Amino acid sequence: xxxxxxxxxxxxxxxxGRDIFKGLTLTVxxxxxxxxxxxxxxxxxxxxxxxxxxxxxxxxxxxxxGKEVSKLSRRDLYALRQRLGMLFQNGALxxxxxxxxxxxxxxxxxxxxxxxxxxxxxxxxxxxxxxxGAAKLMPHExxxxxxxxxxxxxxxxxDPELLIYDEPFAGLDPISMGVVLRLLRKVNxxxxxxxxxxxxxxxxxxxxxxxxxxLAGGKVVASGSPQALKADQSELVKQxxxxxxxxxxxxxxPAADYHSQLLS
Amino acid sequence: MRDFVxxxxxxxxxxxxxxxxxxxxxxxxxxxxxxxxxVVHQVHxxxxxxLVIVMTCGLFVGMVLGLQGYDLLQRFGSESSLGTGAALAxxxxxxxVITALLFAGRAGTSLASxxxxxxxxxxxxxxxxxxxxxxxxxxxxxxxGGVIAMPLLxxxxxxxxxxxxxxxxxxxxxxxxxxxxxQMRGSVDVDDIMQGLIKGVVFGIACSLIAVYEGYTAxxxxxxxxxxxxxxxxxxxxxxxxLDYMITAVML
Numbered sequence: 001x002x003x004x005x006x007x008x009x010x011x012x013x014x015x016x017g018r019d020i021f022k023g024l025t026l027t028v029x030x031x032x033x034x035x036x037x038x039x040x041x042x043x044x045x046x047x048x049x050x051x052x053x054x055x056x057x058x059x060x061x062x063x064x065x066g067k068e069v070s071k072l073s074r075r076d077l078y079a080l081r082q083r084l085g086m087l088f089q090n091g092a093l094x095x096x097x098x099x100x101x102x103x104x105x106x107x108x109x110x111x112x113x114x115x116x117x118x119x120x121x122x123x124x125x126x127x128x129x130x131x132x133g134a135a136k137l138m139p140h141e142x143x144x145x146x147x148x149x150x151x152x153x154x155x156x157x158x159d160p161e162l163l164i165y166d167e168p169f170a171g172l173d174p175i176s177m178g179v180v181l182r183l184l185r186k187v188n189x190x191x192x193x194x195x196x197x198x199x200x201x202x203x204x205x206x207x208x209x210x211x212x213x214x215l216a217g218g219k220v221v222a223s224g225s226p227q228a229l230k231a232d233q234s235e236l237v238k239q240x241x242x243x244x245x246x247x248x249x250x251x252x253x254p255a256a257d258y259h260s261q262l263l264s
Numbered sequence: 265m266r267d268f269v270x271x272x273x274x275x276x277x278x279x280x281x282x283x284x285x286x287x288x289x290x291x292x293x294x295x296x297x298x299x300x301x302x303v304v305h306q307v308h309x310x311x312x313x314x315l316v317i318v319m320t321c322g323l324f325v326g327m328v329l330g331l332q333g334y335d336l337l338q339r340f341g342s343e344s345s346l347g348t349g350a351a352l353a354x355x356x357x358x359x360x361v362i363t364a365l366l367f368a369g370r371a372g373t374s375l376a377s378x379x380x381x382x383x384x385x386x387x388x389x390x391x392x393x394x395x396x397x398x399x400x401x402x403x404x405x406x407x408x409g410g411v412i413a414m415p416l417l418x419x420x421x422x423x424x425x426x427x428x429x430x431x432x433x434x435x436x437x438x439x440x441x442x443x444x445x446x447q448m449r450g451s452v453d454v455d456d457i458m459q460g461l462i463k464g465v466v467f468g469i470a471c472s473l474i475a476v477y478e479g480y481t482a483x484x485x486x487x488x489x490x491x492x493x494x495x496x497x498x499x500x501x502x503x504x505x506x507l508d509y510m511i512t513a514v515m516l
Contacts, residue, residue, distance in 0.1 A: 052393050081395040092390035095382075109396045154394075 005030045005162055005194045006051055011060030013046065020046050021057070022218035028162075033188050033195040035205045035226075038215035039240065044198040045089075047215075048166055051196075052084065053077045064162070082110060085155030086164040091147035093139040093154070099126070100135040103154045110158070125153040129183060145176030149183070156187055163187065165197040169204050177204060184208050202241055206230070214240055216248075285477050288399055289407050296404035306409025310371040310472075311416055317370055318363055322421040325358055326350070326428020333429065334437050343439050347448035350429040355456050359422035360463035361508050364471055367414055368500035372475035375406050376496040379479025380489035388480075403480060407472045414468025415461055422460060459515050466507055471500045 006028035013021040020043040028034045036044050049055045050062050056070040063069070064080060072080060093102050103122045107113055113121075126132040129149040139147060148168065155163055165184065169177050185208050188195045199205050205212060206226035214222045214229065214237060222229055222237045230241055239247030255261070296303060329350045337343045379402060382388050388398045426448075433439040475496050482492035 054389065054392070078395040078397075081393055084393065086390070086393045088386050088390055090386060092386035094387055094390075095385070106394050106396075109394065109401070 003029055005065055006196065007061070007063040008047070008050070009061040009063070011050065011057045011062060013043070013050065013055070013057045013060075019218055021060075024060070024215070024219050026213050026220050026223070028194060028196050029211065030194050031188075031192060032210040033184065033197060033208055035209035035212040036196065036198045036215060037200055037202065037205060037212055037240070040200070042215045043218070044200075044215060045166060048086070048164055048196075048198060051164070052081065052086065082158070083161045084164065085158070085160035085162070087148065087151050087155045087166060087168055089167045089170060091139070091144075091151040093142075093147055093151055095139050097139075098135065099131065099137050099139070099142070099150050102139065102150060103157050105154065106158050121157060122153075125157050126150075128156075128187070129153045130179070143176075145172050145179070148172070148176075148180065152180070152183060152187070156191065156193075159191055160193060162194045162196065165195065165199070167199055168197060169199055169201045177201075181208055202243070216240075281481075282473065282477055285480070286473055289404050289473075289476070292397065292400040292404040293408060295400050296408060299405070302401075302405040303408050303412070306405045307412050308409075310367075310375070310406070310410045311413030313374075314367060314370045314413070314417060315420070318366055318417045318421050319424050321362060321366055322359075322424035323428045325362060325421075326354065326425035326430075327432045329353060329358070329425065330429040330432030330437070334433055334439070343433075343437075344443040345447060346429065346433045346439050347426075347444040348451045350433070351426055351448045351452045352456060354422045354425040354429075355452065355460040356463075357508070357512075359425060359460050360418050360467055361504060363418045363421040363464065364414065364467035364504045365501055367410075367417060367468070368471045368475075368497055368504070371410060371413070372471050372496045372500050373493045375410065375472070375475035376479035376482070377489055377493045379403070379406070379476060380482035380484075380492045383480065383482055384484040384486070384489055398480075403476050407476050410472030410475065411465070411468045414471065415464035418460060418464030418467075459511075462515070463508065463511055466511060467504050470503050470507060474500050474503065 004027040008024055008026045011021050011024045012019070013024075024047070026036075036047060038044055046055070050057055051064060051069065053069045053072065061068050061070075065083075067076075067080065069077070069080070093099075094105065097105065100122055103125055104118050107118050107121060123132055123135070126135055129152055131146060131149055131153065134142065134146065134150070139150070142150065152168075168180050168184065172180065181204055184195060184197065187193070197205065197209065209226055212223065212226050212229055213220050216236055222232050222234065224232075229237060232238065232241070236248040238244070330346070333346050333350050333353075334343055337346055337349065379388075382402065388402065391398045391401060430444065434441050434444050478492040478496045478499070479489075482488045
């Protein structure tokens, strides 16, 4: 068993003639919370899709628990996915089921557990995210923050080895954000799992991540503990960590000369 | 010429894609049938919820057929054949074709938009990440539900249609009740009903396949789901009429 649950080795990926990754290399150590940060459009979500085997790299290797994801058969890929949990940006709850049934979904699909045990497991997970009382509600009756917490309960109902969070803080109010942050740490430590968080909420991530990577231009430009990144002197890291509008990452999308376009 | 060739090749590619899609569904049919509750739910969705519109339309189509059929037949002094003529028209043509058009409009659009929205809201991807094949859990049960519901709806349409013909022909225009039913029973045989049933099954497969395909491959945006829904109705309607001709030509 290697120390790293996920290893990305020199990955190149391009889509529609656009290079997303140009030699990306990073590792996600077991039992830790790893943050993937970077400006919008740097392929953070694409990275998650590579790890979960939804897409394949143009070249390079994506290893999860020592297995190369792109080489797995459909059956093996599904077997691997059963060991993962993923929290989607919008929750992605199944809209025709109650909160309870949503959380019970992976159990019903993959196990033959008796109803009593399913009931027990689902209620325990809902209790962890503070939504046991909402078990009978339908997804459309939930607020954004609640939906994400239900999705978290669903993602961890089978006690996965790796929990992946795609932008868990986007669009949350400060209270929900605090709740999700605490849950992230609590779930990681209590279940002894590995967590991977994709986000660009620098301050929030700094509170929980053990190790952070900043992606830009298709590769890792900086990595280390959040404190180390704060102290990093490179222009791009400074711009990103401090939220400066202009710097190596331009504020403006490439365009023709402003004045000549206005006067033409 | 170049446009024609590229247009033709894209049509062929599309047909190939739909065929592959169908094979993938068929591969999951046994698994889906094992979870019969899901299928029954979809038969209810596609069938029971289309029942009111199918029955209403069946009644009115039958009543129009009664009026037009009577008007036509009395010119030859053979109003007594109204039962036979109307029953044959309903069982072999109007029943399956109109039911299929209604089915595409009511159940097909609802299937396509439901699956399209599931795609747009990441529900299908979420299932895949949870190691649940959306073909087994979402696509196959809906396809089977549609295929089972369509022939049942066709038969109901035909039965209500005949009732409508009788309502106008016998009750209102005075065709003799005994002749109406006995002529119908004498000249409509099992083969005629089977033709309607076969068409019902084939149209059911075509409509359900188009609906789930369009929904599954919809672009994950509001506009994309809208376009998928429109394409479902248009493609189903065209395909139903083409298939109708082909089946009729083979079976007559």
